[in-house]
Amino acid sequence: SQQGEEDPQALSIQEGENATMNCSYKTSINNLQWYRQNSGRGLVHLILIRSNEREKHSGRLRVTLDTSKKSSSLLITASRAADTASYFCATDRAWGSTLGRLYFGRGTQLTVWP
Amino acid sequence: GAGVSQSPSNKVTEKGKDVELRCDPISGHTALYWYRQRLGQGLEFLIYFQGNSAPDKSGLPSDRFSAERTGESVSTLTIQRTQQEDSAVYLCASSLVPGKYQETQYFGPGTRLLVL
Numbered sequence: 321s322q323q324g325e326e327d328p329q330a331l332s333i334q335e336g337e338n339a340t341m342n343c344s345y346k347t348s349i350n351n352l353q354w355y356r357q358n359s360g361r362g363l364v365h366l367i368l369i370r371s372n373e374r375e376k377h378s379g380r381l382r383v384t385l386d387t388s389k390k391s392s393s394l395l396i397t398a399s400r401a402a403d404t405a406s407y408f409c410a411t412d413r414a415w416g417s418t419l420g421r422l423y424f425g426r427g428t429q430l431t432v433w434p
Numbered sequence: 435g436a437g438v439s440q441s442p443s444n445k446v447t448e449k450g451k452d453v454e455l456r457c458d459p460i461s462g463h464t465a466l467y468w469y470r471q472r473l474g475q476g477l478e479f480l481i482y483f484q485g486n487s488a489p490d491k492s493g494l495p496s497d498r499f500s501a502e503r504t505g506e507s508v509s510t511l512t513i514q515r516t517q518q519e520d521s522a523v524y525l526c527a528s529s530l531v532p533g534k535y536q537e538t539q540y541f542g543p544g545t546r547l548l549v550l
Contacts, residue, residue, distance in 0.1 A: 355541075361523070361544050362525060362541035362544055363477075363525070363527075365538045365540070408476065410539075421467075421479065422479075422539060424476050424477040
């Protein structure tokens with residue numbers, strides 16, 4: 321079964337607003353990553369947070385991880401029209417899986433209106 | 435090369451034909467992954483190569499799908515007797531040696547396959 325599930329499936333906001341996307345997963349992990357995809361093509365890595373970290377920042381991105389709730393959030397501050405894309409979370413599994421394999425959610429489609 | 439490359443970018447084929455998709459990973463990356471993404475869906479894991487280890491083929495949907503990798507370089511994904519449900523974007527990714535703490539995966543632009 322799918323490891324990560326993003327919420328909401330779609331999000332529509334105005335430029336300048338903040339966008340928050342959530343990800344829940346099912347099994348213990350070593351780390352969680354967020355990726356971005358434009359127009360159904362290749363994914364671009366945004367940020368990786370390890371299981372012993374609670375929060376991480378990169379530019380306008382802020383990621384949190386709550387391992388007790390098995391959930392993560394991605395916050396994009398001061399959004400821009402260029403942030404319009406699909407955002408995916410991906411996790412590994414701490415046990416019982418092939419080393420190196422990632423499990424992706426279905427993604428959140430973010431639309432930022434100018 | 436600077437990144438992961440895939441060819442062709444687009445492929446239109448007739449039902450029943452075989453297709454071969456190619457992936458060139460980033461030089462030095464020992465791990466290579468193939469994913470399938472149907473329209474509006476998430477990524478579906480297909481197969482994973484890591485160095486000289488036996489590949490993880492657990493995601494291949496049927497025996498019509500196969501993949502090979504030459505050493506730590508080029509990989510080809512072959513779909514035999516294509517069906518319309520095989521229509522999707524096929525994405526390849528590579529990473530450095532994965533350890534307990536997962537390395538970032540770098541994705542190619544994908545091959546968009548349409549089976550008529």
